[in-house]
Amino acid sequence: MESNPTTSYVPLFYCVILTVALRGLCAATNGQELASNYYDLTCPRALAAIRGSVLAAVRKDRRMGASLLRMHFHDCFVTGCDGSVLLDDTPSFRGEKTAGPNDNSLRGFEVIDAVKSQVESLCPGVVSCADILAxxxxxxxxxxxGPTWAVQLGRKDSTTADYAAANTDLPSPFMDLPALISSFSDKGFTSKQMVALSGAHTIGHATCRVFRDRIHQNNASSSSDNIDASFADSLKSGCPPLAGSNDTSLSPLDAASPAxxxxxxxxxxIANQGLLHSDQQLFGGASTDAHVVDYAKRPRAFLADFAAAMVKMGSLGVITGTDGEVRANCRKING
Incomplete structure (x- = not known):
């Protein structure tokens, strides 16, 4: 049984007589499972507060939407959806923020801080940082x-992080298809679900350093890339061939509709205009070609499958019940 001084104890037998609308709360409290209505009684204004803050942040900076989505992905793929990616380094602790895939790359932490502060003012110590991020x-x-989905809630926050796993478990933009399939399979995803989740690259940007070799065909691996010549040429002025030149300049992952x-x-x-090597690996004589073609032809199928895959991803390695904590500050553990 979860013990939380800021919430009311719900005896198990009351679950029998509660309405259907509240059954999710009973499951989350007693069975330590996630439920979409987990905060209906303990912090009923939380979801509206998160939504309002996120909408304001995205209106101010359209890139922020992709950044927050990516942060959730980077959290879930390393030790599970436990808010560990939000922890700052300390003199005695090295977290995930400074790992290779995250350092000077993940952004939006200040948005999560602001949301957390607002939610804490509504119901202190109730809503976890991991849930806020989801x-x-x-x-x-x-x-x-994009599509909506019912976010399952009730995660607790980790009291630690894994720098090493952040360097090894996150898919790389330089991966070939077999490595990508293996990386997602290790987390329980099929190749079709991997393709659906990769569709998140319909928003967001990438830095020159991660697509330079692809557009300039700088090495043996990139020289075998299928890439539309005019597309490559359009990117070269902003991303010169010499390493170190314009490394941090940005290009949209989807130039057609980046926001x-x-x-x-x-x-x-299909037009060989994937910005990243790992993107284009999904199509061009690949085992995943059929999924790419299907999603190109049936946008509703993609949106539905993406939403379903996000629900599945959100369940990876969650901490519930008395395990973990609800951090007062998403950047550091309590105490």
Whole structure:
């Protein structure tokens, strides 16, 4: 049984007589499972507060939607959706923020801080940072015209992080298809679910250093890339061939509609206009070609499958019940 001084104890036998609308709360409290209505009694204004803050952040900076979605992904793929990616380093602790895939790359931490502060003012010590991040990812997608889904809630926050796993468990933009399939399979995803989740690259940007070799065909691996010549040429002025030149300059992952969540990412792949090596690996004589073509032709199928895959991703390695904690500050553990 979860013990939390800020919430009311719900005896198990009351679950029998509570209405259907509250059954999720009973399951989350006693069975330590996630439920979409987990905060209905303990913090009923939490989801509206998160949504309002995320919408304001995305209106101010359209890139922020992709950043918050990516942060949730980077959290879940390393030790599970436990808020560990939010922890700052200390003199005695090295977290995930400074790992290779995250350092000077992940952004939006100040948005999560602001949301957490607002939610804490409504109901102190109730809503976890991991849950805030999961809801913010969903609300970001919706803000950019994408699908919605019922975020399952009740996660607790980790009291530690894993720097080493952050360097090894996150898929790389340089991966070939077999490595990508293996990386997602290790987390329980099929190749079709991997393709659906990769569709998140219909929003967001990448830095020159991660696509330089692809557009300039700088090495043996990139020289075998299928890439539309005019597309490559359009990127070269902003990303010169010499390493270190314009490393941090940005290009949209989906040049057709970079700030709108749609299925253009897949039509780009069919046209050999995937920005990253790992993107284009999904199409071009690959085992995943059929999924790419299907999502390019059927946008509703992509949006539905993406939403379902996000629910599944949100369940990875969650901490519930008396395990973990609800951090007062998402950047550091309590105490």
């Amino acid at each position: 809801v913010a990812a969903r609300d970001s997608v919706v803000a950019l015209g 709108f969540f749609d299925n253009a990412y897949f039509t780009n792949l």
